[in-house]
Amino acid sequence: MMPNSKIEAEDNHLDDLPPFMGTWNRMYMLVLVVHVLFIAVFYLITLRLS
Numbered sequence: 001m002m003p004n005s006k007i008e009a010e011d012n013h014l015d016d017l018p019p020f021m022g023t024w025n026r027m028y029m030l031v032l033v034v035h036v037l038f039i040a041v042f043y044l045i046t047l048r049l050s
Contacts, residue, residue, distance in 0.1 A: 021027055 021030065
């Protein structure tokens with residue numbers, strides 16, 4: 001007998017969903033864009049202060 005197997009399967013499925021933005025690809029793109037923006041801002045700051 002497997003107690004709560006259906007409930008555990010549903011919980012595992014919910015863990016695989018992205019937090020927001022619909023898909024994981026959009027999440028990865030957001031992270032990539034944010035990193036590029038940080039790098040660009042820090043590069044410009046470095047140029048300005050050197």
